[in-house]
Amino acid sequence: MMNYMTLANLTKKYSRGKGDEIHALDSFNLTVKKGEFVTILGPSGCGKTTALRIIAGFEEQTEGDVFLKGENINHVAPYKRFMPMVFQSYALFPHMNVYENIAYGLRALKKSRDIIRNDVAMACQVVNLVGLEKCYPGELSGGQQQRVALARTLVLKPEMILFDEPLSNLDVKLRIQTRTEIKRVHRMLGITVLYVTHDQSEALSMSDRIVIMNHGRTVQEGTPEEIYNNPINSFVADFIGNANFISAEVEEIEGKRVTIRLQNRIIVVKQENPELSFSEGEEVYLAIKPEATGISSDKADFTGIVDTRSFQGSHTEYKIEFEGSFINIHQSNMGKEIQTYQAGDIINLKFDKDLFHLYKK
């Protein structure tokens, strides 16, 4: 597969007056292959939307280049880039009805009336808008508006579509529904997608590849599974897995085997993260995901005290006081006779030791 789009050393500085500068983007690099679904995931203010707007040509980078199919498009006007975007606010034209909104791009391209009518009808079919053509955006529900925004880009038969947090204005149920919808369209039409979001479950469920971003830089890049299973640092572990962090001290290092002492017990962690190296006696974070910890009344290596319990349906969340801090544990509610615990109960904890990760403090 060829590189469809490349960002090279993209830097964007905003001056806040008096010599104070913020780097919205700091030498950001990214490649997107043809037909790929790439998600840029990061907290708000990490620079992901800035990157998207530079790609679309709405903003100009301070340094660096944007390549499209090998061609530098730094100075190409936004209307010549043909990378239609679905905006977070949808940006539907309020004075035009659904039909006119969808036809807008085709009209700008001076397509014939017949082609426009035909293509708009097709687009309406693809995103399930048939019958709403005469409605104005103000008369549509959030989900319908979202679909108009999508149809407006699809109708142009683009090679690539940009999404800027397109689902953040929808309620939870609709969000999950639309997620599948977008994924279906991506697969059906083979369009290259660059998707920006701060929602980890969106990123994990839709992407071929995720780029985790923070402070204008790439933190980690990989498939959803890679990132979920092996977060490169505590930021990613926290952001994507809501990991629990437990303070501990390194006792001994033997190649990849790092020995940690916790509650007077020895834990051996396989340290395979090439980015990190530890020394003996160092204070580190031991990270473990909420679903990788079990609670049992059987005797186990570790104990904690239940602080709060909240029932979530498929699972129950416990907040446990452990080693002077709090950790979250998810207990599945599947199966019969699940024992529940109340605040103040002393419980035994079972960690899945293969799922431990070590991070710098």
Added chain:
Amino acid sequence: MNKSFGKIRKDPRLLITASIITLLLILFILYPLYSAFKMSITGDGGISFSVYREVFTQKQNIRAISNSLVLATLTATFSTFIGFTFAYSIHRAIIPGQKYFRAMAILPLISPPFMFALSHILLFGRNGLITARLLGIDSLGIYGLNGLVVVQTMGMFPLSYLILSGIVRAVDPDLELSAMNLGARRLRVFRTITLPLTLPGLLASWLMVFMGSLTDFGNPIIIGGDFNVLSVQAYLEFTGMGNLPRGTALAILLLLPTLFIFTLQKQILKRRSYVSASGKSVRNSRGLGTPGISRALFIFCLMITVFILLIYITIIAGSFITLWGEDWSFTLKHLSYSYDVGFKTLINTLLLALISTPITAAMGILIAFLATNKDLPGRKILEFLSLLSYAIPGTVVGIGYVLAFNRSPFKLSGTAFILIAVYVFRNLPITVEGGIAALSQVSGEIEESAANLGGNSAYILRRVTLPMIRPAFFAGATYAFIRSMTAISAIIFLISARWNHMSVLILAQTEIMRLGVASVMSFVLIILISIIIFLGSQMTKLKGTGLPASLKQLKAY
């Protein structure tokens, strides 16, 4: 609405207050209007429209009508264009100095009505700095249509700016970006997105300036020259020739379009909002601008700004130059002369403005209270009456007051009271509208939550409602004060030897070409107004603009 508060609103004393205010509105707004109308149709005893027939057969009157329309059309078009360019440059483009451009775009609103005309004479007149000195020509023909268009446009484009800045800001910049993103070139985006979305604002601006230009009196009387307009013609017939019916009829002709425009623009602005159903992007974006476009906008704004500054500097310079165009030496004699001639008038002007200001603001808030009280019968009538004077040209008000209050039982002419009445009832609409806007924010959940937290009605009124409408009160007061200090078209009919007004005095000095003295007086007025605006903005606590929000609705003269 919580119950305890509802009780206050149902108080019978309220009905009495409402009745008294309605009577006052009828007496000071409708009755003068009626008097003027009666005068124009009772020629030889019986009711007849002969005066109007006369007006429409006399060449000079027909010319005055067509002149007024031509002038208003041109001024409205130019003002809207400049106002839109400013609004777009300040709120959409990314250019340096936006804060300063904004300040300059509002500055003309606080100036005495015909200061621009005065400055125009100093710059471009027969002895003008630019015409006679720099270019060595006699005059650019400033007396007449050209000069009037320039002068009115400079004075009134701020109104366009204020109307349009709100509209331009309400248009989500993502819409333009999205259009471009879908492949539309800039011009197409402007034509298909920007223009349609701002059209209601453009129309409203055009109509408001049209109305302002039509009813303007100060500028045409100074630099109109042979170019006669209706407001001046009405004044000359009424006061100069003493032909009361004909003067009144001409003024009534002004009233018809303003009433029409007043209702029309309300309708337009009511339908203006295309509410986007979702969140709006607040990102600072370049929008449609290329560096080239930004540069062009910057240069345009800079040129207008420099021109406005030049006007003000000219007035200040004119105050201290012995004889403009002949003897450029420094002098204080204009200052001392102005003190001798004008000090008493200045004090009186200030006094009457200070008396009428709190009355206007308090009455406005009171009417707003009544008009938002759903239990009060006839509250819509009350609101309509109080807003009506928006639509009545100053000339009609002036003539109406002369006719209505020159004999018993309401013999008021020549007193200070008639001037105060004019100030109060002419400036009432803005304070009423501001009050209604503020109250509609207060009512409902805020009052309910205050009651829910245990406040009794008096406590709620004192601690919640009043503090929340305080900004509206002071904004209205500031506005009323500025308007009182810069009034001309109505009060020129009503001043007396005892109670003169600075504007009229400046006008007189300009007419006899004592331009230095006129400059001093204008300068002093501007300083006084600036001080009051500063105090007012401190009270309303509006950061950034330095100007009360109510100025947004400041109507052109």
